[in-house]
Amino acid sequence: MKTLRFVHSRLPLLPRSCHRPAAACMLLPASHRGQPPVLPSSRSLALSASSLKNWKDLGSSSPTEEEEDEDGDLLEETEVEELFQQHVPAGIGQGQHRVFIVHPDVKWGSRKQYLTTAELMMAEAEGLVNTLDNWTVVDKIILSTKTPEKKKIFGKGNFQLLTEKIRQTPGVTAVFVNVDRLYSVSEREFEEAWGVKVFDRYSVVLHIFRCNARTKEAKLQISLAEIPLLRSRLKNDMADLDQQGGGARYIGGSGETVYEVQQRLLKERETRIRSALERLRKKRHLLRSQRKHREFPTVSVLGYTNCGKTTLIKALTGDSGLQPRNQLFATLDVTVHAGQLPSHMTVLYVDTIGFLSQLPHQLIDSFSATLEDIVHSDLLVHVRDVSHPETVNQKANVLNVLKNLQIPHRLLASMIEVHNKIDLLDSYESSESGAVLISALQQRGLDELKKAVEQEVVKSTGKQILDLRVNLSSPQLSWLYKEATVQDVQVNAEEGSAVVKVIISAAAHGRYKKLFESR
Numbered sequence: 001m002k003t004l005r006f007v008h009s010r011l012p013l014l015p016r017s018c019h020r021p022a023a024a025c026m027l028l029p030a031s032h033r034g035q036p037p038v039l040p041s042s043r044s045l046a047l048s049a050s051s052l053k054n055w056k057d058l059g060s061s062s063p064t065e066e067e068e069d070e071d072g073d074l075l076e077e078t079e080v081e082e083l084f085q086q087h088v089p090a091g092i093g094q095g096q097h098r099v100f101i102v103h104p105d106v107k108w109g110s111r112k113q114y115l116t117t118a119e120l121m122m123a124e125a126e127g128l129v130n131t132l133d134n135w136t137v138v139d140k141i142i143l144s145t146k147t148p149e150k151k152k153i154f155g156k157g158n159f160q161l162l163t164e165k166i167r168q169t170p171g172v173t174a175v176f177v178n179v180d181r182l183y184s185v186s187e188r189e190f191e192e193a194w195g196v197k198v199f200d201r202y203s204v205v206l207h208i209f210r211c212n213a214r215t216k217e218a219k220l221q222i223s224l225a226e227i228p229l230l231r232s233r234l235k236n237d238m239a240d241l242d243q244q245g246g247g248a249r250y251i252g253g254s255g256e257t258v259y260e261v262q263q264r265l266l267k268e269r270e271t272r273i274r275s276a277l278e279r280l281r282k283k284r285h286l287l288r289s290q291r292k293h294r295e296f297p298t299v300s301v302l303g304y305t306n307c308g309k310t311t312l313i314k315a316l317t318g319d320s321g322l323q324p325r326n327q328l329f330a331t332l333d334v335t336v337h338a339g340q341l342p343s344h345m346t347v348l349y350v351d352t353i354g355f356l357s358q359l360p361h362q363l364i365d366s367f368s369a370t371l372e373d374i375v376h377s378d379l380l381v382h383v384r385d386v387s388h389p390e391t392v393n394q395k396a397n398v399l400n401v402l403k404n405l406q407i408p409h410r411l412l413a414s415m416i417e418v419h420n421k422i423d424l425l426d427s428y429e430s431s432e433s434g435a436v437l438i439s440a441l442q443q444r445g446l447d448e449l450k451k452a453v454e455q456e457v458v459k460s461t462g463k464q465i466l467d468l469r470v471n472l473s474s475p476q477l478s479w480l481y482k483e484a485t486v487q488d489v490q491v492n493a494e495e496g497s498a499v500v501k502v503i504i505s506a507a508a509h510g511r512y513k514k515l516f517e518s519r
């Protein structure tokens with residue numbers, strides 16, 4: 001790991017991740033097995049997805065293998081590994097890279113991104129490269145273009161200039177063209193002209209994902225997102241083969257050409273991945289309904305990558321297994337962490353994958369199963385890094401992705417906006433009403449945030465705060481401890497009764513009345 005330095009570029013300088021085979025660069029699992037399932041407790045409860053074996057009733061978004069085994073719908077690790085390790089898009093997964101970055105900049109017209117300067121886009125591209133172990137930026141250039149999304153990105157003059165510059169830069173092993181997706185013909189043309197591998201944003205981001213993948217679900221989602229890359233590579237390989245007169249050749253009596261066979265194999269691979277993901281999705285659905293059954297409200301924490309989501313959840317829950325990192329896409333898997341609100345109500349915080357501007361849609365689609373948790377939560381907390389020069393643009397981006405995810409209106413309306421990293425700014429004041437100002441790192445503003453979360457959770461879950469008189473010789477009190485949130489107990493020893501202040505859902509209250517008050 002390189003030393004971290006926090007700078008105000010569009011993305012901070014990022015530590016090196018990895019450029020080793022995926023298995024070697026997995027994140028450490030946040031393991032908290034063995035925590036007693038006692039509710040409520042005086043300190044906040046810490047659990048990660050992997051600890052939910054002991055917390056089965058709560059349900060998790062990322063089931064452990066043991067849970068899957070017990071449920072019989074086992075998805076073999078080897079099956080996932082096979083899909084994940086097979087057909088890694090060529091070129092990107094091996095060795096180290098000395099990268100030349102080209103940022104095509106649109107100076108005018110409708111494609112101009114008014115909120116982003118070319119320098120900040122370049123800083124973000126550098127941040128992406130620097131995230132990877134053994135990848136270094138050797139040189140960079142911003143070139144103006146009118147057509148960044150076309151096959152011919154650069155005009156003839158600019159292209160010649162660029163080719164000369166790349167060819168004259170010693171030791172370049174790859175060129176990163178900072179556009180969402182390159183056409184396969186453009187990629188091929190560039191690789192021929194420059195004599196090195198050419199990557200676009202999609203392939204670089206995906207490679208970072210690959211390095212950080214830990215769970216079966218993340219690995220499958222990445223494998224799915226790699227299919228378009230493999231298709232595009234296949235096209236180029238076939239074009240090469242065609243030049244040698246081989247691509248359109250039929251394979252011994254099969255009636256299929258080499259190209260058709262390869263395409264069919266890719267299609268089959270895609271179907272296998274999708275069906276494996278569907279099995280995990282069903283499992284996730286089941287766990288979610290178990291969670292609902294126990295009535296622990298879920299709070300999804302979302303926001304732009306590196307804004308401090310994991311740090312915040314760690315601060316709110318005390319879960320020491322969480323590992324915030326100054327790195328892009330450190331969190332790729334949904335994990336669930338229990339914390340307590342001021343009234344001792346337990347909520348489950350869901351840590352989510354970060355957003356990035358212009359993340360290609362195919363990539364988001366592949367991760368849609370993960371993002372489903374957001375749609376099904378009781379409350380959303382949108383964390384913003386307000387110290388970042390692009391904070392406004394990042395917010396617009398996040399809201400845009402949320403819009404595409406078809407989040408229910410009530411969730412969007414109740415979303416709490418958190419302004420994080422205020423410690424990096426001198427006397428920060430927000431112009432947005434309702435925003436909660438915090439420093440997750442320095443644990444400032446957390447009490448206010450917890451209060452705001454509680455208020456919204458009570459509203460959104462339809463829970464009510466009631467004073468119930470219980471008979472201490474009956475199981476009423478223990479029932480309430482199990483099924484509701486007990487805030488306070490005032491005992492009247494003479495009467496053998498108590499007044500219990502509880503936060504309880506209408507459904508649980510109905511069951512309580514049926515069980516105890518109808519007698």
Ligand SMILES: Nc1nc2c(ncn2[C@@H]2O[C@H](COP(=O)(O)OP(=O)(O)OP(=O)(O)O)[C@@H](O)[C@H]2O)c(=O)[nH]1
Pocket residue numbers: 303304305306307308309310311312323324325326327328329330331332352353354355420421422423424438439440441442
């Ligand atoms: N100064 C300062 N740094 C913070 C604060 N909160 C988080 N950070 C730092 O920001 C970096 C990213 O934090 P994470 O919590 O990993 O961010 P994230 O949003 O989970 O990132 P991804 O999972 O990669 O999307 C880490 O280096 C944190 O230490 C804060 O309040 N102040």
Ligand SMILES: [Mg+2]
Pocket residue numbers: 309310311324330331351352
């Ligand atoms: Mg994170």
